[in-house]
Amino acid sequence: MSDVLSKDSYPFSWPVRVYYEDTDTGGVVYYANYLKFYERARTEALRHIGFQQEALKNEDNLLFVVSSVQADYKRPAVLDDELTVFVRIAKMARTYLVFEQKIVKEIDGKETLLNAATVKVACVQGDSYRPKAWPDAVSERFETLIADNSQ
Amino acid sequence: MSDVLSKDSYPFSWPVRVYYEDTDTGGVVYYANYLKFYERARTEALRHIGFQQEALKNEDNLLFVVSSVQADYKRPAVLDDELTVFVRIAKMARTYLVFEQKIVKEIDGKETLLNAATVKVACVQGDSYRPKAWPDAVSERFETLIADNSQ
Amino acid sequence: MSDVLSKDSYPFSWPVRVYYEDTDTGGVVYYANYLKFYERARTEALRHIGFQQEALKNEDNLLFVVSSVQADYKRPAVLDDELTVFVRIAKMARTYLVFEQKIVKEIDGKETLLNAATVKVACVQGDSYRPKAWPDAVSERFETLIADNSQ
Amino acid sequence: MSDVLSKDSYPFSWPVRVYYEDTDTGGVVYYANYLKFYERARTEALRHIGFQQEALKNEDNLLFVVSSVQADYKRPAVLDDELTVFVRIAKMARTYLVFEQKIVKEIDGKETLLNAATVKVACVQGDSYRPKAWPDAVSERFETLIADNSQ
Numbered sequence: 001m002s003d004v005l006s007k008d009s010y011p012f013s014w015p016v017r018v019y020y021e022d023t024d025t026g027g028v029v030y031y032a033n034y035l036k037f038y039e040r041a042r043t044e045a046l047r048h049i050g051f052q053q054e055a056l057k058n059e060d061n062l063l064f065v066v067s068s069v070q071a072d073y074k075r076p077a078v079l080d081d082e083l084t085v086f087v088r089i090a091k092m093a094r095t096y097l098v099f100e101q102k103i104v105k106e107i108d109g110k111e112t113l114l115n116a117a118t119v120k121v122a123c124v125q126g127d128s129y130r131p132k133a134w135p136d137a138v139s140e141r142f143e144t145l146i147a148d149n150s151q
Numbered sequence: 152m153s154d155v156l157s158k159d160s161y162p163f164s165w166p167v168r169v170y171y172e173d174t175d176t177g178g179v180v181y182y183a184n185y186l187k188f189y190e191r192a193r194t195e196a197l198r199h200i201g202f203q204q205e206a207l208k209n210e211d212n213l214l215f216v217v218s219s220v221q222a223d224y225k226r227p228a229v230l231d232d233e234l235t236v237f238v239r240i241a242k243m244a245r246t247y248l249v250f251e252q253k254i255v256k257e258i259d260g261k262e263t264l265l266n267a268a269t270v271k272v273a274c275v276q277g278d279s280y281r282p283k284a285w286p287d288a289v290s291e292r293f294e295t296l297i298a299d300n301s302q
Numbered sequence: 303m304s305d306v307l308s309k310d311s312y313p314f315s316w317p318v319r320v321y322y323e324d325t326d327t328g329g330v331v332y333y334a335n336y337l338k339f340y341e342r343a344r345t346e347a348l349r350h351i352g353f354q355q356e357a358l359k360n361e362d363n364l365l366f367v368v369s370s371v372q373a374d375y376k377r378p379a380v381l382d383d384e385l386t387v388f389v390r391i392a393k394m395a396r397t398y399l400v401f402e403q404k405i406v407k408e409i410d411g412k413e414t415l416l417n418a419a420t421v422k423v424a425c426v427q428g429d430s431y432r433p434k435a436w437p438d439a440v441s442e443r444f445e446t447l448i449a450d451n452s453q
Numbered sequence: 454m455s456d457v458l459s460k461d462s463y464p465f466s467w468p469v470r471v472y473y474e475d476t477d478t479g480g481v482v483y484y485a486n487y488l489k490f491y492e493r494a495r496t497e498a499l500r501h502i503g504f505q506q507e508a509l510k511n512e513d514n515l516l517f518v519v520s521s522v523q524a525d526y527k528r529p530a531v532l533d534d535e536l537t538v539f540v541r542i543a544k545m546a547r548t549y550l551v552f553e554q555k556i557v558k559e560i561d562g563k564e565t566l567l568n569a570a571t572v573k574v575a576c577v578q579g580d581s582y583r584p585k586a587w588p589d590a591v592s593e594r595f596e597t598l599i600a601d602n603s604q
Contacts, residue, residue, distance in 0.1 A: 040321050069526075076518075327476035327478070329478050
């Protein structure tokens with residue numbers, strides 16, 4: 001991982017296999033579908049630290065809503081690829097999180113960066129879609145996904 | 152239309168353009184995506200006779216739920232194709248409809264059948280998902296989508 | 303598994319998690335997306351017995367093409383569901399295979415059938431899309447996916 | 454249009470209807486699917502000025518490849534919405550284009566901005582994926598999609 005992701009620590013990663021459904025007639029993964037891969041990994045990262053988005057919605061009337069995405073398409077993924085999607089929280093504010101994510105593939109024994117994204121996710125009230133602060137108990141758990149830059 | 156669809160009358164049709172999102176690395180439209188084209192045409196057929204599914208749900212607590220699909224893949228559609236999706240109601244029962252649908256493309260001035268499907272759609276109550284009879288006012292309007300086989 | 307799938311033997315199964323991308327505003331998995339789940343499982347079944355579809359295409363100029371799908375929607379899957387997709391070859395002909403597949407979810411400790419499908423997959427030549435017999439070496443391996451009904 | 458898009462001129466727009474396939478269980482359009490809407494509009498803008506991407510690929514061995522996307526999610530689109538997707542070329546460089554795009558919906562007779570994106574599209578050679586300058590004939594036509602800021 002060191003070439004691509006050196007110095008950064010990504011506390012969570014998730015494997016994604018590329019199927020026909022993900023590709024397009026250009027022979028590569030369709031550009032919108034990387035956003036699906038990113039969301040799967042964010043969802044699994046949240047599940048890993050104990051959140052089901054469905055439960056947050058039903059119990060706390062809280063929704064996670066993507067408010068912006070910046071994605072860089074470095075190299076294309078193709079059918080049958082085994083990708084790894086990395087997740088870390090780069091910033092935790094009162095009513096939103098900034099995720100940094102990367103999609104990496106092993107090529108000739110070397111981790112190669114295919115795609116990188118910054119995704120801002122807001123916490124909003126279920127019905128009004130108004131910004132809302134995370135409950136303290138929630139924020140505490142988010143901290144385990146924060147990149148450790150302490151060295 | 153006569154070659155492909157002779158004798159049958161399809162009271163409604165809807166144009167669909169094929170974009171990158173619809174294709175796969177095999178160079179053709181991905182097999183699940185024809186079901187999207189079929190649903191767009193059914194939705195527009197219902198809108199054409201005065202239904203918004205959203206309104207049926209909110210006002211009458213009725214949902215249209217697909218209960219079975221049979222699809223035959225005759226010839227593939229490709230990027231940039233201009234397709235026509237045909238819709239007719241082949242059977243109207245108390246709690247379900249059977250749609251017959253076809254996807255056709257003009258090749259060398261001749262309508263060519265690419266895909267054909269039979270889709271059974273049930274009427275269910277919003278929460279329980281139990282079968283429910285259509286209101287009379289609804290059934291009457293469905294009749295305009297029934298194929299005219301009277302000749 | 304016995305309740306749902308008794309007597310039948312499904313030589314292969316594949317887990318699928320339901321994410322936001324799979325659902326629709328009706329609160330359930332969008333009907334076309336079950337076909338994605340079915341294909342992931344078929345692809346993994348083929349990989350399990352030693353095939354990469356990409357390799358078959360490049361080395362033998364052979365394509366697997368879906369020629370028909372029959373799907374029954376019994377009960378809906380929802381966000382966060384952990385599904386199991388079963389695969390078996392019900393019929394192996396000279397130029398096509400018939401897959402039987404099921405999607406099952408554990409509810410209250412009991413395997414519950416959500417969806418069942420029969421998918422006919424033809425073997426065609428890469429460029430002409432003409433039917434072609436599988437090579438013997440290929441058919442032999444398919445046999446390990448045939449349901450064992452011998453008892 | 455003036456409220457939202459004042460001063461800017463968007464030389465091209467394309468209507469998009471929201472169907473079930475576009476939505477998710479949150480009741481809104483799934484965040485990756487806005488990228489599909491953006492691409493449909495870019496494709497139609499290119500078609501409008503005389504390009505088929507398929508022809509560029511086959512005749513000139515040129516591919517348009519998205520190299521970055523920045524999207525801002527202002528307000529969600531929902532089922533049955535009639536959206537308008539705007540397109541303009543904000544920058545035309547030797548080997549890439551920068552598109553600015555917006556998705557707008559009429560609410561109470563007023564155009565309301567739902568989503569805005571900046572999409573950088575590179576011109577690459579078909580096989581090598583190396584950057585390549587657009588042919589002069591191509592660039593000239595792109596100019597009709599450049600925003601007119603001359604007033």
